[in-house]
Each structure stands twice: as C-alpha cells, then as structure tokens.
Amino acid sequence: MASQDIKGTKPYTLLAIPIIIWTLVPLLWTLALSGKSPAALASANENTLGNFWPKDWTWDNYALIFTGGASDLFLPALRNSVVVCLSATVIGVILAMFCAYAIARLNFPGKRVILTTALTVSFFPVIAMVTPLFDLWTKIGLFDTIPGLIIPYLALTLPLSIWVLSAFFQAIPWEMEQAAQVDGATTWQAFRKVIVPLAAPGVFTTAIISFFIAWNDFVFAISLTSDKARTVPAALAFFTGASQFEQPTGGIMAAAVVVTIPVVILVLIFQRRIVAGLTSGAVKG
Amino acid sequence: MRKRAKDRLPGFLLVLPSIILIAIFVYWLIYRNVATSLDQTVTRATKRVLNPGGLANYSKLLGDGEYQHALFNLLVLTVVFVAGTMFFGLLWAVLLEKGVKGEGFFRSVYLLPMAISFIAAGVVWRWLLSPGVGEQAVGLNQLLAMMGLERFQNGWWQSPTQFSMAAMAIPAIWQLSGYVMALFLAGFRGISEDQREAARIDGASEWQLYRHVLFPQLSPIALSALIIIGHMSMKMFDLIYAIAGQNSYKASVPATLMWTQLFAQNNPTAAAVNATILLVLVAIVVVPYLIYTSKSEKGTH
C-alpha cells in the first residue's frame, strides 16, 4: 500500500466512479432492455431516465425464451451449453492437471518445449481452425454433435489451462509431502491432506478460466453446429439473424442476461483468483 | 533422483494425452489448412477456375480488393484498439494502485466485461452503436444528445469514411481494458514500496517518480500486454459478427471474411488461404515475443 495519507485517496476514488459507470452501462442497458415490452422498445414514453429504464418492468421477454415462442430455440441451447462446457472443463482440467503435475515434479525430455508450445497455441486465431475442422467433422459425422464441440473446446482451453496450472503447481512446496510422511502420514494421506489443499486454488482457478472460455466461445459454436447441438452463443446469433428490423430485441437481451449471469457471479466471487491466474504468465517473478 | 529412462516414463505418459490432443486438433489442422490452401478448384456451375492452385492462390487473394479492404480495416481496428486499451488500462491501474476504498469491488467491475461473452456484449453494443442521428438516435447517439453533445453523433462503424472501423474498437476497448489494468496492477505490486520512498527522498515529484522509476520497470509487462491485445485484435470475430452481422462488407476483417468465403461464397480454398495468412501474421507478432521471454526466463534462472 502507498505510504500516502488516507486523505490523498479521496479524489482518486471519485475519478474511479465515472469509470465504473462506463463499464457497467452496457451491462445495465442489456438488463434494462430485457425488461421492456415491445411498446417500451418502440416509444420513449414508456420509459424513465431518458428512455433507459422501463416504467413497467415486464418478464415477458424471459417468458418468451423459457416457455414461449423462442423456448424451443433457447432451452435446448442452454442445455447444450451446460453439458458441453462442463464436460470440456472437467476433462480439460484433469488432462491439464496431469500435464502440470508432470511439468512441475517429474523429469522428462522436452518440458520447456511443451510449455512454450502450449502458450503458442493459445495465441492462434481460432477462426483459422474452422475451415479444416468443418471439413473433417462433416466427413466423419461429428458435425452438429455434442462430442463434436467438446473436442475442439478441449483443444481451445487446454493450452491456457496447462500454462496457468503449471505456474500454480510450480509454486507449490512439494517437500511438504515428504515432511508429512516423516511426521507419520502414509503417501495417500500426505497427498490428500497436504498437497490437495495447496493445489486446490490453482485447479479451481484454471477450471473457472477454462469454463469461461468454453462458455463464451462463439466461433466453434456457430460453425460446427446446426439445430441439434447448438449452444447459447450461437442461438443468440440466430435470434439476431435475418433483418435488422424484425428482431425480438427484448428476447435477445433476456437471453444475453441469462447467459451472462453465471459469469458475473463467478467473477464477483472469485475476482482475485482469476486475476492471479491470468497475470501469472505475463508477470515474471 | 535416479535419472534412468524408466523414470522419465511416467512424466511422459501424463503429458501424452494432452500432447496428442493438441497435436491433432491444432497442428494437424494447420497442416490441413495449408494443404487445402494450395488446391486448385473450379466452380461447380460454370467450371470457371476459382483457385488456380499452388502459391498462385495466395497472390490471388492478396490482390483481391475485398481482402485488401479487410486488411485495411484490421489495421485501423488494431491501432485504435491497442492504443485505447493500453491507455485506459494503464490509467485505471495508476488510479487503483494509489489505493481506493473498496478496491476488490472496483477490480471485479473492471474485469466483468472481459468475462462476458463477446456475443452477449456484442448484442447490446450493436444497439449502442446504431447509426441513427437526430430524431432517430438511439444508443450512444442518444446518450450524447442527452449530454448536450449532439455534434459528436455519427454513424459509427457505418459512417461513410474509410476509418469507420475505428468505432468497432470501442466495444473491444470496453471489453479488454480491465485485463490490461489487471496486468499493470500486478506489475505495480511487484515494485517494492522502498523504491518509491527512496525516489521521494531523492527529490522526485509524483510525476517524476512514475516516469523514471515506475514506468520503466513496467515495460516488460507493457510489452506482454501489447502482444496479447495485438493478437486478440487479429483474432476478433465474435464481436464484429454480433455488431455488423455476417457477411458485412463495411466491417469486414480477414477473420469475418473467412466466414463469408467458407459459407457464403462456398470457397473453402480461399478461406484456407486466408486462414494461413492470418496464422502467419499472428506468428510474426507472437513468436519473437515468445522467444524473447523464454530467453529472459533462462537468464534469470
């Protein structure tokens, strides 16, 4: 902390507020739009705060996507998103754990190469993979299937997961396992009581970051699926399809809110961990 | 630890599944891309030569007006995007590192845009960046009107100018400044408080402290941020798709053009050429950086 007096921080707090507003406005606007009836969307009279917030909040848009006309587009998409992302996250984290454990503790050739490769891959533009993948999937029949999305998501999240988790695992004091064994614990006990609690935060953070990447992916979702395996980001695009004038804006916004809520909650709770994970690579030391 | 080959085996086995996955679904796909890009194809209907084959495919695409337009847009977008995120990210980091109350809260808020899917954000930004002005103003234009700044209303990315793509950088800056801020904040935390005190005793004003002591030490991080943001710009697809819709000419960049080539123009070969060029562009930016960091990491061991 700065050795400045507390009184020096007030002006900076004030400056930070407009920035908060700038950050939150689009999100709040989405929320506001999701609660507007078609009438409110069309005319300013139905709204307060200068056309921002609806005077009469309506849940109609949410009803539309959950039970109404759009529900057969939205609900399966939601289910698909959850299934695909959770599976990809779980499998991906397990694989990454194996990798990171090996990198942190064991000796084998090409350690450094693997890490650098992992990092390099995370830089590749995903969109460039779509052409050959689309080709391959249609040929072997994995187009528009759940596994057909899980596998690319693994390839998408694995590099970053390995990188982040390796950084965490390399910071664990593994000698403590031996210290526990000297103190009388069995190998399994030592692992469970000493290593697992130390590793858990890193694994957790990696899982969260991984989940975000999968949950928010759009490119693979829209290229590799059709009606059966479509996930929510792709479904959103279909809401917005055709023309610019005939859209259920309220419904789209409601869907966007639903898709964003888990993310918001996770970020608010785990912000410190997430930051630690994301900055571990760029900041040395 | 005995270093027999047998002992290297478990490590290798653990790493193997991940290596296989990445080897196939990244490197082999890249290979497929390059292979496809060299194909010779003809259109089914008219039997006209669509792609002459070999390296001529590349010269064809590079000479194509549509592609050049996309490249130019990418340049404009990248410049504005990188400048914007670096500026705001650094500014907010400076504000926060001085210590504001409720720092954790501020930090979560700044991070939110990044965690939110581009497409969900894109949906509302499309509305915010609506080009209607005056009577028909909605979104940002309306906000400007409310603040009495009507003269700044414009068509955003749909403006008739060449640089309209710069407007597309606004949502991108909104999305990623928080990340740059987190990077710089971590950097600031790595500089011990002692140095600031020493600088103050040495007679430095706050500005001189930042300029001579703090910012120079942040340059490795600034470089990281620059590379990360720069390459994100090249990858950007979701945001543009969400705001401009598919197959938009005005807001096309190589990434979105690829979509058009593959699905609308039914020209996978050209798409593969596009993809390969894009990969090369990203590699040019990223690989030197990776070599540099891997070298400096060896240096400190």
Added chain:
Amino acid sequence: MAALYNGSSGTFLPVKEGDDAMATVTFDNATRVYPGASKPSVDQLNIEIEDGEFLVLVGPSGCGKSTSLRMLAGLEEVNSGRILIGDRDVTNLSPKDRDVAMVFQNYALYPHMTVADNMGFALKIAGVDKPEIRKRVEEAAKILDLSPFLDRKPKALSGGQRQRVAMGRAIVRSPQVFLMDEPLSNLDAKLRVQTRTQIASLQRRLGVTTVYVTHDQIEAMTMGDRVAVLKDGILQQCDSPRRMYDHPANVFVAGFIGSPAMNLMEAPVTDGGVNLGGHTVPVERDAMKEAGKQVTLGVRPEDLEVAEDGQGLAVTVEVVEELGADAYIYGSTEQKLLAATGENAGEVPFIARVDGRRPPKKGALIHLTPKAGHVHVFNAESGLRIGD
C-alpha cells in the same frame, strides 16, 4: 549548496565553512500515533543532535526507532510536536524539500538503472548537468570502491556491493543529514564488522550529521558519538556510549546495553547498603532515602571478583565458557534474578567473568563480590537509577 564545492580538496565533498553547513537536528516532542492504535509508536521524543554528530537510535523491535527516523525523513506523518533541521521547521515538508538522504535496510536500489544512474538519480532530478553528475558519481564511487561497477545493474552485484551503492547514492547528494535504517542487517557477520568501521570513518571524514538506526547494541556502542535507547516509543536515555555503559539511567538500559548482559537482581535494603547474598554492598546514604525496602541491583559480569574467603554471593556454576584469556561462568544463585524486561527469574543465568587460566569447574560453588563503585542501584518499582 555552492559552499559545498569549495572543499580544500577541490571536490564536492561537504566541508564545513562557517555557518553555511550547520545541520543540527531536533526532535521537539515529536509524536506519531497510527490511526486506530491505542498507544503512540513514538511518544514525545526529545533529542537535540549537534551538527556533524553521529547519533544512533537503538532498541528492541517495535520500539519506534525506525518510525522516528522516517518522521525525520518525511516518510511518516508527525501527529504532534516538531522536527527541525538547522533552524528550519521541516515538520510539514515533503521529503524532497528536507535535504536529507537515506540508506534503506533493503537498499531500495532502482533495479532498472545502472549503479551510476542509481547514484546520480537525485542530481538528475535536481537538474544538475550531466558532466557534473558524472564527476560527483565517480568521486563517490572512488571513495566506496565502486568504480569498476558503475555500469552494472544492481542484480549483478553482491549484497555488500549493493549496500555501498545505497551509501553512494546518499553521499553524492551532499545532504544536510544522513539517515540510515539498519543498513548492515542484511550483511553476513564478517562483512558487517568490516562495513561498520568503514561507515564510521566515512562519516567522520565527511562530517555530515548522521542519524543511524539499529537493533544491535554493539553497533550502537562502537559507532555512535551518542546513543539514544528507545523502548515502546519512549526515549530511555540519550548519552555517549561510555556514559551509558557506566551509568545506565534505568533497568531497561542497564540490561540492554553491554554483552554479556548485566546481572540484575532483587536485593533487600539493609543498614548502610544493600544485601547481596548475605554480604552488604555499601551504597550512599542519600541515595537510599528514596529506595524503600527492596531495590534492583545491577552488576556487570566483568565487575565481579571471586572471593576466596567465602564472602559474597554464592553461585553454583552450571556452564563455563572458556575464551582464552577470559572465561565466563553461567550459574544459578538464590538471589532472585530479573531479566531487563522485568520477567521473573528462573531462566536467566547469573554471569560472571573470571580469569581464563583458572576457571572454576562445572558444578562448583563459588562466591562473588562486586568491585567497589561498580554497583548499579535501581528503584524496584520504577526501574529508575538511584544515585549516580
């Protein structure tokens, strides 16, 4: 500042010329209370430091010595009282306006700058032109044996070299006051002893008023013109090392200064003096008036003699440390011993210095008497010294 260029050696080194370089330092009832703390970290500190004096602030952890130094530097707010440098009241001035230079415990070198840039930084900020900066940096480097390292970065230097760079950074500025915050604590023991003498002689040569903080009382005693002992934010005594050693002002100082530590014990008052193991130690009558029934008696290990005739304090020898010419015995006695902090005895050994050539055996019972006039008497409750 101009006057400082006219040293007889033609260098920038600070030289006293008349009144120009008068840099006394005064703490005037200076107090620092941290927000939310119930007690002050520094409680009404009053010290007047003369121009060119080397004053050491010493005390256990948390006694407020570093805080006092930082108040003088301008890095800590002064809640009440004043701080003066020369005639100037600097209490509310920021560090850069005080003309002080500080050597930090962890050196606080700028890692991205070379040694030369580190040392020249303050001058660069002050707008001194480059050739002048170069000249002064090179002179300081010569004094400190840093000339071969001027173009290196701190991470390429050893701990001792970094410490010298930190000193060089301070010297180059020719400030009115040098502040040093435990500069030797990160060095290994041998280097510490070497550097100690170097710092002391450097200060003497430059003649700059120096305030030095340490927790090591040996450093304090060997380096300082005067030593100020602090405890819990309160000044216990400020005196020359000799006087502090011979006339500690209270029990705390008595037990803190000197190694091995002074033996402190409870002793009942008798006629004409104090009862030490059945033997009466004579103490001045006037002094005894304020004493009450019991006093705290202090005797240094080297002020004890073995009494052949069985008179004096009976001590059972438990450990004998033979150091060649001297030997120290650690033993137990029936008299109740105090540690300087007032904790009860039991674990504190009675220490005495004996002739190294004829040390007593372990387990032996010996009798010790204090040398005349080398007994310290303190009030049992307040801990303050009684008599001279």
